Amino acid sequence: MDPKSELKTIQARMAVIVDGYKSGGNLSDEQATELQELNDRATELKAAILRAEKSAENMRAVAGEPIDHEGDRSIPGAKGYLDFSPARVKSLAKSIANPGIKALIAGGSSGTAVPLDPKPVPLGLTGPNAGFLSLFKTVQRTTPSYKFLQQTVRTNNAAVVAPGALKPTSVYSAVEVTNSLKVIAHLSEMVDRFLLEDNDELESFLATELGNGVIRKAEAEAISTILGTSGILTYATSASYTPAKGFDGIFSGMAKLATVGGYTADLVVINSSDYETLRLAKNGENDYYGGGPFTGGPNPGLWGVTTFVTSGIAAGTALVLDTDTVQISTDTKGIRTDVDAATGFDKNQVRFRTEGRFATDVKQPTGILKVTLTA
Structure with missing residues (x-):
């Protein structure tokens, strides 16, 4: 299991234990021990994920790829100036x-x-x-x-049309260029x-x-x-x-x-x-x-x-x-x-x-x- 998936599983299990405690129950010694072990493992996973993301970010910077700090850092075909x-x-x-x-x-x-x-x-x-x-x-x-698209025809025939009348057709043609x-x-x-x-x-x-x-x-x-x-x-x-x-x-x-x-x-x-x-x-x-x-x-x-x-x-x-x-x-x-x-x-x-x-x-x-x- 990859670190992110494991972390989600651990967090879900921790939520179950904590919810049981909040609803008026008492933590058994086994539950308390399990919760501590889960928390320690979650901390390790978070650190590992952070290191991996930082390493990937540095590699992309060396390669000249832009970094999207808000989301997905894998950006093939990125656009900008x-x-x-x-x-x-x-x-x-x-x-x-x-x-x-x-x-x-x-x-x-x-x-x-x-x-x-x-x-x-x-x-x-x-x-x-x-x-x-x-x-x-x-x-x-x-x-x-x-390949990219290159426009070959750009004819705008938009017009005022009476109710029920035939609408004109505009022509916007493009070809795929290698x-x-x-x-x-x-x-x-x-x-x-x-x-x-x-x-x-x-x-x-x-x-x-x-x-x-x-x-x-x-x-x-x-x-x-x-x-x-x-x-x-x-x-x-x-x-x-x-x-x-x-x-x-x-x-x-x-x-x-x-x-x-x-x-x-x-x-x-x-x-x-x-x-x-x-x-x-x-x-x-x-x-x-x-x-x-x-x-x-x-x-x-x-x-x-x-x-x-x-x-x-x-x-x-x-x-x-x-x-x-x-x-x-x-x-x-x-x-x-x-x-x-x-x-x-x-x-x-x-x-x-x-x-x-x-x-x-x-x-x-x-x-x-x-x-x-x-x-």
């Missing part, structure tokens, strides 16, 4: 560098937890060029290959082992750079997947591009997303050079459209919408989308770092490999619009 803000990236690096890459050299590998948060991390709170993947709901996959997690990885150069052991800052530097590299490539892959999905909407500005046409084109794209797709744009993705052109644009009075040098944060949102500025999208192209139409998939292991201490043995050098598995699932293509800023 990745936190890849600068603070989180530093935290992930510290989890590798502390207790230390020195320990990693001895142990061989380290899995870095990437917990899921219930809410997305606003770009405005994380600084420029950070947290793109954090804006989309994420699903932790237990297998590298999986996708798979892609490994994103890279290696460090060979590093002198004693240099690592003597410099804690080098540990943090390597861990931060390697983890950050995987995250940024995952962001670029997500943008590429979104742009390459069949069925997304498009809009192009007229020829002879100017900043004013850029502003108008992005707003027109947002309007088309609402009128054609029926979605609300809550994210703009734009190339860093295109954003700089818009940010520095001036009107006929030589006033900045986006505020002067002493106003605004590093990346104020275009038309009041969260704006992600990146070199991961080509110049002349912008994305306008409803973030609910896209989800990110990853595994339950998080970002992992392994060490090769054998190849450079004769020179006392080591090399690190950091990797993670990610995929982008476009669930509703008509909730995404590509804006071409025509030259």
Whole structure:
């Protein structure tokens, strides 16, 4: 019998004995002895159950799985938001560098937890060029290959109908799409082992750079997947591009997303050079459209919408989308770092490999619009 079942049985027996005493009876010596023995065993079982749950919780934290402290702690297919803000990236690096890459050299590998948060991390709170993947709901996959539903038709024919009249039919069609997690990885150069052991800052530097590299490539892959999905909407500005046409084109794209797709744009993705052109644009009075040098944060949102500025999208192209139409998939292991201490043995050098598995699932293509800023 497992500990939880045994505990329930013991508690039920104790309740019978106590109820008999409360109803006016007297405890015999045998009952008193039995009650004491049952209570001692219940205490042992409670401690064992608590230890088991704590051990399972720690193992899930190492594997990168979220923990539901309110109920079931086994959460395959958990959903939430990745936190890849600068603070989180530093935290992930510290989890590798502390207790230390020195320990990693001895142990061989380290899995870095990437917990899921219930809410997305606003770009405005994380600084420029950070947290793109954090804006989309994420699903932790237990297998590298999986399926998701992608909408193909979204026709709303709802109408006012007279009593007894035929009701219209709306069409909402979806297909099952097979996708798979892609490994994103890279290696460090060979590093002198004693240099690592003597410099804690080098540990943090390597861990931060390697983890950050995987995250940024995952962001670029997500943008590429979104742009390459069949069925997304498009809009192009007229020829002879100017900043004013850029502003108008992005707003027109947002309007088309609402009128054609029926979605609300809550994210703009734009190339860093295109954003700089818009940010520095001036009107006929030589006033900045986006505020002067002493106003605004590093990346104020275009038309009041969260704006992600990146070199991961080509110049002349912008994305306008409803973030609910896209989800990110990853595994339950998080970002992992392994060490090769054998190849450079004769020179006392080591090399690190950091990797993670990610995929982008476009669930509703008509909730995404590509804006071409025509030259």
